[in-house]
Amino acid sequence: MKIATWNVNSLRVRLTQLIAWLDRHEPDVVCLQETKVVDEDFPSEELQRAGYGVAFCGQKTYNGVAILSSRLLKDVQIGLAAPPDAPAPKYHEEPRLIAATVRGVRVYSAYVPNGKGVNHPDFAKKLAWLTDLRRTVARDVEAGLAPKGIAVCGDYNIAPEARDVHDPEAMQGQLHFHPDEHAALKQLMSLGLVDAYRLHHQAGGDYSWWDYRMGAFRRNHGLRIDLILLSESLAERCLTATIDRDARALPQPSDHAPVLAELRLD
DNA sequence: ATGTCTCAGGGACTGAGA
Numbered sequence: 001m002k003i004a005t006w007n008v009n010s011l012r013v014r015l016t017q018l019i020a021w022l023d024r025h026e027p028d029v030v031c032l033q034e035t036k037v038v039d040e041d042f043p044s045e046e047l048q049r050a051g052y053g054v055a056f057c058g059q060k061t062y063n064g065v066a067i068l069s070s071r072l073l074k075d076v077q078i079g080l081a082a083p084p085d086a087p088a089p090k091y092h093e094e095p096r097l098i099a100a101t102v103r104g105v106r107v108y109s110a111y112v113p114n115g116k117g118v119n120h121p122d123f124a125k126k127l128a129w130l131t132d133l134r135r136t137v138a139r140d141v142e143a144g145l146a147p148k149g150i151a152v153c154g155d156y157n158i159a160p161e162a163r164d165v166h167d168p169e170a171m172q173g174q175l176h177f178h179p180d181e182h183a184a185l186k187q188l189m190s191l192g193l194v195d196a197y198r199l200h201h202q203a204g205g206d207y208s209w210w211d212y213r214m215g216a217f218r219r220n221h222g223l224r225i226d227l228i229l230l231s232e233s234l235a236e237r238c239l240t241a242t243i244d245r246d247a248r249a250l251p252q253p254s255d256h257a258p259v260l261a262e263l264r265l266d
Numbered sequence: 267a268t269g270t271c272t273c274a275g276g277g278a279c280t281g282a283g284a
Binding site: 009010013034036060061062114116157211212213214215216252254255 | 268284
C-alpha cells in the first residue's frame, strides 16, 4: 500500500496538478492539508473519476484536510478528541484533522497549527493541539480502529532534528525548531511511532517545504516538516520512503512537496 | 528583516496567513 501526504496549499488551485500526480504515482492513500475549500465545493467527482474515494472537512480560506483512497475508507472521524473532564477548546473547531481506516490501517491527515511565533499566544495552542492529537490516536487504538497499525501523516510544522533544517544554528529556538515543539512531537511519537523517511535516509538536506520567497527552493533552503509517522508493525513493513521534489519544481507549485511511503501489507 | 502565493471582499487593491 502506497501512502502519501501533501500540503497542497489550496486544492482548487492544485487540482489538475494533483490528478496528474495521482496518475503518475498511483498512491493508494493520500492525505491532503490546506485544502482551503468548503465541503460543498470539494471536488469529489473529479477525484472519484481519478479512482479515489474521499473523506474531507474544510472551511473558507484557511486549513482544511482530506483523505483520498482507492480502497474503502472506514470509520471516518473528523477532529480531535476532547480533553477529559473539560469542554473542547476553541482550536478544536478548526478543520485540521481527519482520520479513516483503510485495509485495517488507521490513517490520519493532520495539519498542525503553525503557531505564528514562539512568543505568540498561538504557540501554546500548537503544543496543546499536539497533546490532543496524541490523545485522539491513543483513543482510536483503544477503540480497536487500528487493527493493522497507525500512520499519522501530515504537515507538522515542526522539523524534528538539525539535519531537517538548512541552517540549524539560525533556527535554534525558532518556530518550527523549538525545544517545546520537539518535546511535543516526542510525546506523540512515544505512542510507538517512527518517522518513515528516516527509516530509509540518514543524510541532511532533504526537505519537504521551501518558502516561496527569496529563491528558497533553488537554494534548497528548506525544512522537513511533512512527516509520515508509522507504528512499529508498519515500520517493519515500510519498503521505501521518498520526498517528491519534482512536484515542488513544477510551475505554480505548492510550497510543500509530497512525501510517500510504501508498505507491504498482507 | 521577507523579495511569494492564496484567498476574501468587492469590483482595484489591500490585508491576513503561511
